[in-house]
Amino acid sequence: MARGEEVDRRIHEAALELLRSRGPAAVTVEAVAAESGVARTTIYRRHRDRDEVLESALKEIAATNLLTPTEDVWADMRQAIELLIATFQQNQGVGVFLGLITGGDPELVELIRAKLLRPRIELGIMRMRAGVATGQIRPDADVETAADLVLGAVAARFAHAGTFPQEWIDSVVDLVRSALEVR
Structure with a gap:
C-alpha cells in the first residue's frame, strides 16, 4: 500500500471509530488526528474540514x-x-x-x-x-x-x-x- 493510501486509511478508520464509539459530535479534525496519529496539517491537506473527512470515510463504507x-x-x-x-x-x-x-x-x-x-x-x-x-x-x-x-x-x-x-x-x-x- 502506498504511503498516501495508508494515511487515508488511518484517517478514515479513526473518523469511523470516533463516529462508532462516541457519536457524530466527537468527530473533529483534532480528534481524528489524535486517534489516527496523522498530523492535523496532513489531514487538512487532504480534507477541507470535518465534513469532508466524514464524507470520504462514508464513501469508503459505501464501496x-x-x-x-x-x-x-x-x-x-x-x-x-x-x-x-x-x-x-x-x-x-x-x-x-x-x-x-x-x-x-x-x-x-x-x-x-x-x-x-x-x-x-x-x-x-x-x-x-x-x-x-x-x-x-x-x-x-x-x-x-x-x-x-x-x-x-x-x-x-x-x-x-x-x-x-x-x-x-x-x-x-x-x-x-x-x-x-x-x-
Missing part, C-alpha cells in the same frame, strides 16, 4: 458490502439483508445509525443519507423493479416502500436485539415475498 444480483430476486433480497447486517455488525454501522437517530447535526444526517443510505436503497429498488420486469414481483407492488420496510426491519432488529438469526432473515424475506410476489 463495501455491495449486492451482486442473481436471477432470483428473493435470493438477492436475502443477500441485501445480510449485507446490511454486515455493515451494522462491522461497527461502522453503529456510528452511522447513531448519527441518524440523534439527528443533532442536520448536515451530518444529510451526508449519511446521501453517501450511504440513498445509493443502497436505490440499488435495492432497481433490483426489485428488475424483479417486476422478470415476473417475480407484481407490477403494482410498491417497491420503494418494500425497500424502506427491509431497511427498517434490519435497523429495528439491530436496535433491540443486536443479533440476526438465519430464521429471522428468512422470515423477513418470506414476509416481503408474500406481499410482493406474483400470485
